[in-house]
Amino acid sequence: MAVQIVMDRTGDTRHEFDVADSNAVALAEERFRQLTGKGFRAVALSGDGSPGKLVDKFDPTVEQTLFIPQLQGG
């Protein structure tokens, strides 16, 4: 199982999908495109707190993808 974590007002929303399920993978890819299209940054989390990796293209093999909204200056 892979998971897409989207930061939002509720803390985060998690979308889990089975990488063996092509429909679920297609939905996950669509979500990836929509979110990155809105300016979210997709990051493949390392799981141990070390710096992850920026993801430009959808990769179903990434276990945890975090979507961070666009930054703004304060």
Next chain:
Amino acid sequence: MERVRGLLRELLRRALSEHGREAPALTDITIERASGRFEPRIGAHFANGYCTWAPVRADDCYAVCERYGAWDLPSLRRALLVEAHEIYGRVCEEHLTEMARARARRSMAAAFFDRLRRRVPMGGREPAGYARDAPEPVPDRADLASRRQESQRRLLDWWAQQRNDYARSALFGTGMNADIGSKRAQERGVRLLKENLTVAQRRQYEKFGYFDVTGGMSGKRYRIRHGRQMNIEQLDRNGRRVCGWCFFPQGSLVSGDVMLGQKIALELYEADALRIANRF
């Protein structure tokens, strides 16, 4: 009598304050007659050659003469020496007690600075050669002085930080920097943050309410404090604040999410983040 005793006490205290712990032995008390425009004076002489003087009046000595039946100068000197020895013993005791008190106060202050040094580690890292549980090596004088200076600097830094935090909370406490979202949302945010901190960062965050991050591009150190805005500081290699940076992910996110977004931004796209950020 009290007047002479007061004079002797003053002279003996003066000698002790000059010599500190190494109190010299009292050898003699002398009285000099008035000469010219100089008043008569009484002097205390010590074994190391030190002597100290104070003006004295004839009627001050009258009580001593009467008490000891000393009606000539050598007898008066002997009588004064007896009195002075008695007073000197008491004054020495008081002096030693006061020194012990001062030493205790200094060690309390040193313990306070030591606790402060342990509580505020250098940018989250232990100073070189410093092990928390290991017995401390006996420092030399120069080392003590530098440690004292370092502790004082840390105290000032801490004080400045408290002042800044207070000012920030007063300015933004009800605005962008206050925690928003439901309690559950905040807990989720903090949980997500902690899941993505290293062990050291998590420990630091839980203990101090901030964690340090290394910029992925520049290698600079940043400190992210709990908050949503104006909560990033750039640190120099000694852990001192260089400047503050303000940026955060859009969308009224809870603190945990904001801090995680800031950490990842600094680690993975530092240049983009700092281009957007405002420096303060």
